[in-house]
Amino acid sequence: MKNCLHCGSNNSDTARYCLNCGNMLASDTHQLTLHWRENGIEKTRSIDINDSTNKKAGTIRLGRDPDLCDIVLSDPKVSRLHSQITFNSPQNQFLIENLRENNPILINKQKLVRGSQPLNNGNTITLGDTQLRFMGNDLMPQVSATSLNVEVGRNPTSTLSISMLLPIISTKKDLRQQPYFVPGVITVIWVVLLLSSLGNAVLFNFLIALFLGFGGFYFIYKLCGKRKPWWVLLIPVMLTPILLFTPLWSLFIWFFRDLLPGKALQEHSGFLSTFTAQFFGAGLAEELFKALPLFILMGLSQKFNLPRLAIQDPLDGIVLGAASGLGFTLLETLGQYIPDAVQQGGELIGLQLLIVRIVGSVFGHMAYSGYFGYYIGLSVIKPRRRWKILATGYLIAATTHALWNTSALLGVWALGLVGILAFCLLTGAILRARKMG
Numbered sequence: 163m164k165n166c167l168h169c170g171s172n173n174s175d176t177a178r179y180c181l182n183c184g185n186m187l188a189s190d191t192h193q194l195t196l197h198w199r200e201n202g203i204e205k206t207r208s209i210d211i212n213d214s215t216n217k218k219a220g221t222i223r224l225g226r227d228p229d230l231c232d233i234v235l236s237d238p239k240v241s242r243l244h245s246q247i248t249f250n251s252p253q254n255q256f257l258i259e260n261l262r263e264n265n266p267i268l269i270n271k272q273k274l275v276r277g278s279q280p281l282n283n284g285n286t287i288t289l290g291d292t293q294l295r296f297m298g299n300d301l302m303p304q305v306s307a308t309s310l311n312v313e314v315g316r317n318p319t320s321t322l323s324i325s326m327l328l329p330i331i332s333t334k335k336d337l338r339q340q341p342y343f344v345p346g347v348i349t350v351i352w353v354v355l356l357l358s359s360l361g362n363a364v365l366f367n368f369l370i371a372l373f374l375g376f377g378g379f380y381f382i383y384k385l386c387g388k389r390k391p392w393w394v395l396l397i398p399v400m401l402t403p404i405l406l407f408t409p410l411w412s413l414f415i416w417f418f419r420d421l422l423p424g425k426a427l428q429e430h431s432g433f434l435s436t437f438t439a440q441f442f443g444a445g446l447a448e449e450l451f452k453a454l455p456l457f458i459l460m461g462l463s464q465k466f467n468l469p470r471l472a473i474q475d476p477l478d479g480i481v482l483g484a485a486s487g488l489g490f491t492l493l494e495t496l497g498q499y500i501p502d503a504v505q506q507g508g509e510l511i512g513l514q515l516l517i518v519r520i521v522g523s524v525f526g527h528m529a530y531s532g533y534f535g536y537y538i539g540l541s542v543i544k545p546r547r548r549w550k551i552l553a554t555g556y557l558i559a560a561t562t563h564a565l566w567n568t569s570a571l572l573g574v575w576a577l578g579l580v581g582i583l584a585f586c587l588l589t590g591a592i593l594r595a596r597k598m599g
Contacts, residue, residue: 524585
């Protein structure tokens with residue numbers, strides 16, 4: 163028999179709710195559920211306090227080390243073994259304890275530096291930058307049978323509410339908080355715009371390029387996991403194409419392609435000579451040019467005290483560098499490659515080339531610029547080695563760019579290898595930057 167903690171009446175062993183008062187009955191197991199968001203993905207984990215697989219009997223441990231913890235978080239600001247949850251049977255209550263005094267946790271935004279604190283349903287637990295919502299199966303709020311909208315003795319699962327029939331009524335407030343809700347709405351709008359532009363090849367190509375380009379950038383942005391104001395992200399996207407229309411780009415062409423050996427060679431030139439020309443004429447020239455908006459933002463933030471424009475760490479550099487690469491790709495593709503392709507092979511060839519170039523910019527221009535941006539951000543937090551750091555990132559980005567432009571001479575397989583290399587470099591930089599916080 164199960165004894166109700168609220169009214170003291172006896173219930174059958176299989177009952178979940180008290181037949182007398184309608185409150186939820188305590189179970190022999192003490193299971194809790196944690197909800198949190200990690201890398202833009204909603205996660206849920208249910209675990210019993212007495213599970214035999216727990217790292218410590220009667221305890222649920224939270225932290226970053228999978229060898230020590232039952233709930234493992236990837237947040238670099240979370241300690242290896244950060245906190246633990248236990249269950250107080252006499253009081254029928256879960257308790258959370260902070261294990262790192264130098265890295266306190268937050269319970270409902272209140273610091274818990276040392277000791278333990280009771281947990282109630284709906285409490286938020288913050289470890290580092292990760293916020294978890296706590297639910298315990300033994301901690302249902304005390305409500306009457308009438309507030310449950312069921313009759314005493316009737317199984318509450320038999321009820322059917324209007325919010326069950328029309329889920330959007332109860333979830334509309336949470337829709338905008340979902341990571342892919344806004345992109346989903348934008349996709350719908352973009353499809354409508356594409357339908358309205360059928361027959362107008364120039365407008366259709368422009369809309370396709372924007373959608374695919376910003377979709378690829380959003381992918382990189384979510385990988386970084388750092389929020390930036392949308393208007394700040396648009397600055398390098400627009401500033402890079404604007405700079406391309408200034409005499410500054412002509413100066414770059416003269417220096418890297420006329421003064422230095424960066425002029426395009428004939429089609430049947432050897433691999434080494436073609437690589438050299440691409441290294442100077444495309445790699446060094448374009449990667450430095452795409453980095454100019456980042457240096458401009460850094461200068462403006464320092465001169466006018468605008469912290470939102472500042473590049474404070476490698477993640478800022480990656481995101482803004484990728485945004486600059488997107489702006490460069492859009493103008494280069496729509497302004498140069500697509501018109502030439504349409505003139506030579508028709509609109510179908512132009513559309514095919516557009517899709518390939520814009521989608522490929524994720525491991526192309528956005529990847530090179532994002533990778534160099536990592537070093538720009540690193541130079542901010544390591545100012546004593548700034549020039550060494552910047553030179554290293556610049557040369558690696560330029561070399562990867564030149565390899566991509568040259569690898570077609572070796573075959574399609576070489577293009578694939580260089581593309582994978584570029585994406586691995588970017589992903590590795592993102593992961594390292596996230597660990598650095």
